[in-house]
Amino acid sequence: MPSAPASLTADAAPGTPATPAANKQPPAAERVYQHVKQAVLERRYEGGTLLTEGELAEAVGVSRTPVREALLKLEVEGLLKLYPKKGAMVLPVSAQEIADVVETRQLVETHAVRKAVPAPPALLARLEELLERQKAQAAAGDLAATAVTDRCFHAEIVRHGGNAILSRLYDQLRDRQLRMGVAVMHSHPDRIAKNIAEHAEILQALRDGDVEDAVALVHGHVSWFSHLARGETR
Structure with a gap:
């Protein structure tokens, strides 16, 4: 599984107090949500593409639980259709x-x-x-x-x-x-x-x-x- 970007994971230098803004990153589900939504809007994930939880978890560097949460939110917004045990399909523009x-x-x-x-x-x-x-x-x-x-x-x-x-x-x-x-x-x-x-x-x-x-x-x-x-x- 790919590691998160260094800017999100690097610790503060020894003896330097860590600042919340420097170390805090968005919740895992939010990172998945933004990743998928941006890819759909920019057509990197085109209509008809089937996305699996495992692929998305690996792409973002999270577990599958926040992936499910993000996909549910995107289904409510009308961008995806969820298929149990298969994944989520990007809905074409009708x-x-x-x-x-x-x-x-x-x-x-x-x-x-x-x-x-x-x-x-x-x-x-x-x-x-x-x-x-x-x-x-x-x-x-x-x-x-x-x-x-x-x-x-x-x-x-x-x-x-x-x-x-x-x-x-x-x-x-x-x-x-x-x-x-x-x-x-x-x-x-x-x-x-x-x-x-x-x-x-x-x-x-x-x-x-x-x-x-x-x-x-x-x-x-x-x-x-x-x-x-x-x-x-x-």
Whole structure:
């Protein structure tokens, strides 16, 4: 079984008082949970993959008990399906899930972008920062990071819509958005540049204070995502 990273296991130097922050690591079940969830969202564990408790225990460096706890939590979140004595299967993204996420995004994002105009300087500066970050990540070929920044771009607009309840609702879509976004980028790499260009158009519409143009751009942007993501289903 592989040992844990040295940074998590090294003792303090002799005579040096150990600090809780230096020696404390997350509970075993939490480490397994984060390992599996990140791998699913980044498509290192793709839909249909069967994960066994033994393999995961060895990969993370824990016993099987916390693995079971983590897998149960991920099943509740809809990422896995448990099969007794066999393991857990990563659930593929379904056509219905895509449709539900896109419909919710359309409702929330078009409403939020209307309320975000006139856009405050802080929002415009933040969106510009995220746009430049996304360009750099795409150029470096880091698709997982590009998908995260893509999601942050939209979430920033939703937050500036001023409705805290809608913002929390939107945040609940985070994992599903990231998983779908990475899938689309892997299968349609040509879409990445188009995606960035559409973000730039949305930002410009917000700068111009053009509500209807901003709404139309957001609607078209999310609709394209739906079209491409549906191509990933069987």
